[in-house]
Amino acid sequence: MIKKLTMMAAAAAVFAAGCGKPSDGDGATEGGGAKPKHKIAYVTNGIDPFWDLCAAGVKQAENELGGVECEIHFPPKGLADQKSILETLLTKGIKGIAVSPIDADGQTKFLNEVASETVLITHDADAPKSNRQVYVGTDNYKAGRALGQLVKEAIPDGGEVMIFVGRLEQLNARQRRQGVIDELLDRPHQVLGQVKFDEVAKVFKGDKYTVLDTRTDNFVMDTAKSNAEDAITKHKDLACMVGLFAYNPPRCLAAIREAGKLGQIKVCGFDEDDDLLQAIKDGHAQGTISQQPWKYGYNSVKVLKAILDGDTSVIPANKFIDVGFKVVTSKNIEAFWSEKRKMAALGAKKD
Amino acid sequence: MDAQPSLLKVTAIGKQFPGVQALHNVDLTLNRGEVLSLVGENGAGKSTMMKILAGVHTPDAGTIELDGKPIRANSVREAQAHGIALIHQELNLAGNLDIAANIFLGNEPHKAGFIDRKDIHAQASKHLKRVGLAFPTDTLVADLTIGHQQLVEIAKALSVDARIIIMDEPTSSLAQKETENLFKVVNDLRSQGISIIYISHRLGEVIELSDRVSVLRDGENAGELAREEISHDAMVKLMVGRDLSQFYQRNATEPGEVVIEANRLRTSAHPNRELSFSVRQGEIVGIAGLVGAGRTELLQTLFGITPAVGGTLKLDGNKILPRRPLEAIIAGIALAPEDRKQHGLVSEMSVRENSSLPRLRVDQKAGMIDFSAETNVANEAVEKMDIKTPHLEQVIQYLSGGNQQKVVLGKWLAMNPRLLLLDEPTRGIDVGSKQEIYKLMEELAASGVAILFVSSEMEEVLGMADRVLVMHEGAITGELDRNQLSEETIMQLATDNKAAA
Amino acid sequence: MKKNILGILGLFIFIFIFTAYYSEPFLSAYNMQNLIKWSSLYAIMGIGVAFVIITGGIDLSIGSVIGLVASLMALAIKKGWDPNFAVVMLLGLSLGIGLIHGLLITKVKLQPFVVTLCGLLVYRGISRWMTDNQTMQYPGTDKLDSLFSGKVLMGSFGLPAPLFFLIVVAILAAIFLNRTIWGRYLFALGNNEDGARYSGIETDRLKIVAYVICSFLAGLSGLLFAYELDSVQPAQTGEFYELYAIAAAVLGGCSLRGGQGTILGVIIAAAVIRLLRNSINLLGISTHLEYAIIGMVILCGVAADEIIKRVMARRRTAQVTTARK
Incomplete structure (x- = not known):
């Protein structure tokens, strides 16, 4: 941690020394009196292949739209790292930030500080109580319901369903989980922003479907896997495992494979891990809900650029730009996967 | 007044x-x-x-x-x-x-x-x-x-x-x-x-x-x-001036070849003092002096704990310069240190493990402990030294001081040393054990071992030593043969009163 | 030096029976396989740190070494290195790390806590920097995959690969500690370093050996964890594992004062820690309570152990006094 902070401080110092002046003076950067590029930043909530795909969208937008320069940050270890990254960005005098808040409620005050110094938008997860200009994201509740639909398709006759997730402090995780539960219990649709959440440890019994208690792993991989293993051990009649974070479905699949229950226990997931896509292709998993993360990246940059250019018409009244999601099943897996590969290659490319 | x-x-x-x-x-x-x-x-x-x-x-x-x-x-x-x-x-x-x-x-x-x-x-x-x-x-x-x-x-x-x-x-x-x-x-x-x-x-x-x-x-x-x-x-x-008749009196034998010879040896504790002396086979040499005279430091230098900063040392005519205890041990030197608990023993280990510790290396079979040899070593030590312990597995810290010291001596006897260094060998030990240790020192000397011992107990020095080196502030201020020995002369030398000595 | 492991064994049996009674699927082959697998992985780390703890030292860098090895393995595959060569190189690197720790501690005379705490930071930083902090996998190394995380079928029961690594490591470690002169020296120096030195033991060299063994086993664990999870996150893989390893060693009877420890005890203790997790999941106890429960059980275990030891010591002293009378 100390090392990281000093490195970051050093980087900030170098950056300030090297770039401080040109960005102030007009025309000093690019030749021929071109307008200086907006310096903006894209901050994730952690490290994951998911974020590499978002980064691809960021780069795509950078290339296609022009006039912006975006640095991408992956806070490795939770809240504290994300906060210090944002602080460093402010120190550097960044013009705009798109962030995926880790703990929306807890961070509100800090995010307001950020918003008072720069243009702040949220992506992937929202902080509705903060002064962010707009939220670029998915309706995670709706996506959760779509995921519930997938579960229904996977096990039309009903059965026991268990949800796995990294942590439930995050709003998007809670919304997804609630969407799945509401769909499986055939409850009425709720409106995003006013969703009521059910208890974590509770078991919900519907007519056909039973949603077992949700296990969290705090992003620790061996816990994610052993949680899945223990669930298979504990619930003999487990019919479907639902992984809400990108790394959950592959851990579920590994556990199922080792238990010799491939196909017997269905898997529905979120996001687009290669292992999960392969399993969908092979028929071991029912499908996944992809938020097409590159669209997050792309749209975040696009919106930030528009605001910095003075065009506030991109901000809708409800401050929510829905980039939608895609339901991926065996029917459309090939096309989807090739698009993902293309974006992954772009995301991994070094500048 | x-x-x-x-x-x-x-x-x-x-x-x-x-x-x-x-x-x-x-x-x-x-x-x-x-x-x-x-x-x-x-x-x-x-x-x-x-x-x-x-x-x-x-x-x-x-x-x-x-x-x-x-x-x-x-x-x-x-x-x-x-x-x-x-x-x-x-x-x-x-x-x-x-x-x-x-x-x-x-x-x-x-x-x-x-x-x-x-x-x-x-x-x-x-x-x-x-x-x-x-x-x-x-x-x-x-x-x-x-x-x-x-x-x-x-x-x-x-x-x-x-x-x-x-x-x-x-x-x-x-x-x-x-x-x-x-x-x-x-x-x-x-x-x-x-x-x-x-x-x-x-x-x-x-x-x-x-x-x-x-x-x-x-x-x-x-x-x-x-x-x-x-x-x-x-x-x-x-x-001084006390009745010494009741104390142990050694029967000296004719000493043999020179075992250890120090020539202008300088210790790190007193780097400006040069020490020259020798000890012969079968000889028991005492080092007398007051606390802080540099006696313990001399023994530690001979044993390689604090390597010498100058001078030469010969063991059986061969030059040695132990920089670590192991080198001294291999050369045939053993030290029973003054502070038994801190330096002499591993107090949570058993009698068996303590008495065999230096010997393990010699009896090893490609790194593996030879357990039967170990038990023999321990048994021999207990027997020879008459160590009073319920069994070999007794943890050493539960033994009396005298028996602990016997274990220390026993472990070195197993190494058949050429030169045995003893630092306050009878400190904190009951009278009976003291006599046994004196007897053992004599037996060892008779078998050809050279013994150099430090003692602050005058009767021990007078009773056991064939020859006495008296130290004062890091230097040897006098060397006394058995027939020159008296408590008064030692005291004069130990307080560095040259005129009187 | 044999220490009583009955306490920890009793604890294991108690939790085992308790869980088996309340959770019917606990005893299923599948669950047992998993329990064995995770326990083996933890036990290998625990044995490593036990060596260091026996000398009276500590190694806080284990988790970071695991992360470093797992990260560099993935990087090597990505760069197209021969994976077998990479394995050899990484195990060599682990030995080198242990050597550096040992030299800093014995020759420069730094405190083990400080040296390995810095190691914890340095190796984690290097992992993240070398890999650009990217999550990576281990594609195209099926042979290594089956070596490190495969299963050997005994009828329908699959013995996980880490178990075999543990068996080899445990046997070698137990022989080293209990049968070789160096093992004896290790206990002696852990108990009384000066006393050991005065008996001709090369204490510095042995301490270095202990740190080398510890880091080597951490490196081996790194490979095993990597293939078990098929994925590495340079910032997270192995984080806090040193604490589990130390907990296993201490619960297994190693004294942080040095001079005590048994391999079997460490293995059982590692199993207790994994068993607790398994049991918490199967009994449906909130995952949020997991740390608290593990912490309490370790504390109780160590406290009970200490009390038993004191009672035994008192009895022994009593024996001696009566014997003397």
């Missing part, structure tokens, strides 16, 4: 420690503005006496009267309240604090719990002046020389209105100049009416400073010398 009652009158003090009668029926008087020196051999009871006066120990018997009134000091604080302060051999200052803070440590003048900084420094500088120190009172104690630190310690005693200051070997680590300075302060204090009890091995200093000398021997009063009677010879005569 006689008309006025003594400031301090100690009568018939007795103190017993487990197994030892440290003091027996000791009397002591101290007058106002007097420097009384307390002298005696190692273990004569000086330190115990001082600690009783300073409230560290409580006496088993006897009375202490101050100004004619009986007092009891059960703690250092109570003694201080009576105006008695002890300045230890090792100073008790906190190096990371400044002079003022040290002077008032534990006695800080305060207002409602807050330390009054201004007051502290003002008072400290007043006390500092009395001992002739002119440093700012916010100087860190760690930045002072040992001599100056000692004066700070005295100032600290003055700060609690001490009327009696006890100094235990105050000059042992001082340079000549600092010693002279200290004497000046002592004389000043005397003229201010403060009484001083001065303990020193350096009889020259005692002669210079004392108004009176009291001599202790084996925990009892041996005599007193008034100012005009004080002389080197007179003191030594009182310090």
Whole structure:
């Protein structure tokens, strides 16, 4: 941690020394009196292949739209790292930030500080109580319901369903989980922003479907896997495992494979891990809900650029730009996967 | 003097420690503005006496009267309240604090719990002046020389209105100049009416400073010398002179070839002193001297614990220079150290594991322990040394001191050493075990082992040694053959009185 | 030097029976396989740190070494290195790390806590920097995959690969500690370093060996964890594992004062820690309570152990006194 902070401080110092002046003076950067590029930043909530795909969208937008320069940050270890990254960005005098808040409620005050110094938008997860200009994201509740639909398709006759997730402090995780539960219990649709959440440890019994208690792993991989293993051990009649974070479905699949229950226990997931896509292709998993993360990246940059250019018409009244999601099943897996590969290659490319 | 009652009158003090009668029926008087020196051999009871006066120990018997009134000091604080302060051999200052803070440590003048900084420094500088120190009172104690630190310690005693200051070997680590300075302060204090009890091995200093000398021997009063009677010879005569007939007498045999020969050897503890000596096969050589004379350091150098900084060493004619104990052991040297618990034993291991520890390496089979050989080694040690233990697996810390020492010796005998170094071989051991260890030393010598032993017990040196090296402040001040041996000569050499020797 | 492991064994049996009673699927082959697998992985780390703890030292860098090895393995595959060569190189690197720790501690005379705490930071930083902090996988190394995380079928019961690594490591470690002179020396120096030196033991060299063994086993664990999870996150893989390893060693009877420890005890203790997790999941106890429960059980275990030891010591002293009378 100390090392990281000093490195970051050093980087900030170098950056300030090297770039401080040109960005102030007009025309000093690019030749021929071109307008200086907006310096903006894209901050994730952690490290994951998911974020590499978002980064691809960021780069795509950078290339296609022009006039912006975006640095991408992956806070490795939770809240504290994300906060210090944002602080460093402010120190550097960044013009705009798109962030995926880790703990929306807890961070509100800090995010307001950020918003008072720069243009702040949220992506992937929202902080509705903060002064962010707009939220670029998915309706995670709706996506959760779509995921519930997938579960229904996977096990039309009903059965026991268990949800796995990294942590439930995050709003998007809670919304997804609630969407799945509401769909499986055939409850009425709720409106995003006013969703009521059910208890974590509770078991919900519907007519056909039973949603077992949700296990969290705090992003620790061996816990994610052993949680899945223990669930298979504990619930003999487990019919479907639902992984809400990108790394959950592959851990579920590994556990199922080792238990010799491939196909017997269905898997529905979120996001687009290669292992999960392969399993969908092979028929071991029912499908996944992809938020097409590159669209997050792309749209975040696009919106930030528009605001910095003075065009506030991109901000809708409800401050929510829905980039939608895609339901991926065996029917459309090939096309989807090739698009993902293309974006992954772009995301991994070094500048 | 006689008309006025003594400031301090100690009568018939007795103190017993487990197994030892440290003091027996000791009397002591101290007058106002007097420097009384307390002298005696190692273990004569000086330190115990001082600690009783300073409230560290409580006496088993006897009375202490101050100004004619009986007092009891059960703690250092109570003694201080009576105006008695002890300045230890090792100073008790906190190096990371400044002079003022040290002077008032534990006695800080305060207002409602807050330390009054201004007051502290003002008072400290007043006390500092009395001992002739002119440093700012916010100087860190760690930045002072040992001599100056000692004066700070005295100032600290003055700060609690001490009327009696006890100094235990105050000059042992001082340079000549600092010693002279200290004497000046002592004389000043005397003229201010403060009484001083001065303990020193350096009889020259005692002669210079004392108004009176009291001599202790084996925990009892041996005599007193008034100012005009004080002389080197007179003191030594009182310090020694005991009946030795009851102690072990060795039957020396003709020594063989030279086993170890040191030539101008210099130890890191006393790098300016050159030591030359030799020990022959079958010979038992004692090293006598007072505490701090550099005897233990010499043995540690021979054993490779603190490698020599100069000179040469030959074992059986071959040059060696052990830089680690293992090298010394391989060459055939063994050491039974002074501090058994710290250096001699692995106290949580069993008798078997302790007695076989050096031998394991020799008996190993490609790194594997030869367990039957190990058991043999342990059994042999128990048998030969007559170690009293319920079984070989007994954890060694539950054995008596004598049996522990036998295990230490047993583990080295298993190595068949050429040269056996013994540092205080019978310290803290009961009489019976002592005799057994003496017998063993003789047997080993008879079998051709060269033995070099350090002892602070005079009767042990006189009884066991074929030859004695006497050390004083890192140097060998004399070498005495068996027929030259007497307690008096050793004492003269140990206190470096060349004229007398 | 054999220490009583009955306490920890009793604890294991108690939790085992308790869980088996309340959770019917606990005893299923599948669950047992998993339990064995995770326990083996933890035990290998625990054995490593036990060596260091026996010398009276500590190693806080284990988790970071695991992360470093797992990260560099993935990086090597990505760069197209021969995976077998990479494995050899990484195990060599682990040895080198231990050597550096040992030299800093014995020759420069730094405190083990400080040296390995810095190691914890340095190796984690290097992992993240070398890999650009990217999550990576281990594609195209099926042979290594089956070596490190495969299963050996015994009828329908699959013995996980880490178990075999543990068996080899445990046997070698137990022989080293109990049968070789160096093992004896290690206990002796852990108990009384000066005493050991005065008996001709090369204490510095042995301490270095202990740190080398510890880091080597951490490196091996790194490979095993990597293939077990098929994925590495340079910032997270192995984080806090040193604490589990130390907990296993201490619960297994190693004294942080040095000079004590048994391999079997460490293995059982590692199993207890994994068993607790398994049991918490199967009994449906909130995952949020997991740390609290593990912490309490370790604390109780160590406390009970200490009390038993003291009672035994008192009895022994009593014996000696009566014997003397």
